[in-house]
Amino acid sequence: MPVMPIGAFMVAEAAELAGHKVSVLDLMFERDPARAIALALRKSNPDVIGLSVRNIDNNDMRDPAFYIPGLRSLIQSIRSRTEVPIVLGGSALTVMPEEILRATGISSAVLGDGEVTFPLLPKRLSRGEPLDDLVGIALLAAGAFRANPPASTGARNDCMTPDYQRWIDIR
Numbered sequence: 001m002p003v004m005p006i007g008a009f010m011v012a013e014a015a016e017l018a019g020h021k022v023s024v025l026d027l028m029f030e031r032d033p034a035r036a037i038a039l040a041l042r043k044s045n046p047d048v049i050g051l052s053v054r055n056i057d058n059n060d061m062r063d064p065a066f067y068i069p070g071l072r073s074l075i076q077s078i079r080s081r082t083e084v085p086i087v088l089g090g091s092a093l094t095v096m097p098e099e100i101l102r103a104t105g106i107s108s109a110v111l112g113d114g115e116v117t118f119p120l121l122p123k124r125l126s127r128g129e130p131l132d133d134l135v136g137i138a139l140l141a142a143g144a145f146r147a148n149p150p151a152s153t154g155a156r157n158d159c160m161t162p163d164y165q166r167w168i169d170i171r
């Protein structure tokens with residue numbers, strides 16, 4: 001079932017509101033994700049890449065599917081073209097951060113509400129400043145995992161509502 005990447009839009013829009021130039025690549029319907037990644041990287045030439053990871057598996061005991069190997073190959077596609085920092089986020093990371101960081105070889109992730117922490121990362125990363133005091137940050141450094149409690153803006157009436165049409169072709 002195709003679900004809308006609402007969480008990724010929220011993070012994208014929050015980063016833009018914080019003054020960053022942001023582009024979104026939705027891989028849901030891409031037949032050739034590696035090619036889509038190559039084109040997007042050429043077009044946007046990013047300083048930081050955030051990957052929104054929703055599902056670890058399909059929760060189906062009769063016909064199980066495990067999605068982390070697919071994530072690993074997306075990361076390899078990115079890594080074969082750029083060395084810029086990659087930060088993982090999304091509901092899958094909040095469920096199993098340490099395992100997913102170890103399985104992918106990525107060293108940082110944001111747990112919980114990414115719109116709080118992700119917009120702070122580009123400045124820190126560009127200055128080579130540590131990330132370890134940030135809310136919801138999970139880090140894998142020299143084989144040791146550590147994580148700060150996730151940010152949660154909770155269920156509020158003023159929860160941000162991103163402009164979906166801006167980020168992907170909804171139709």
Ligand code: B12
Nearest residue numbers: 001003007050051052055056057058089090091110113114
């Ligand atoms: C609603 C929901 C559904 C609905 C979706 C309806 C719809 N039209 O969107 C339905 C019932 C259809 C559904 C189906 C499934 N779901 Co569901 N679902 C959820 C639920 C309860 C909320 C998801 C949501 O919309 N959250 C609101 C958005 C705004 O939050 P978000 O996506 O998490 O994004 C935030 C952060 O994650 C973060 N973030 C997101 N992207 C990024 C990127 C970066 C770079 C950063 C830094 C941060 C970041 O910031 C965002 C904004 O705050 C979650 C559990 C949960 N509480 O998260 C499970 C959950 C995501 N589902 C899960 C599963 C397994 C499934 C199914 C596979 C179940 C099944 N067997 O069919 C399917 C898969 C559907 C699919 N194609 O992906 C699991 C995924 C973990 C796993 N085991 O893989 C979860 C986590 C539940 C769980 N605890 O097991 N689901």
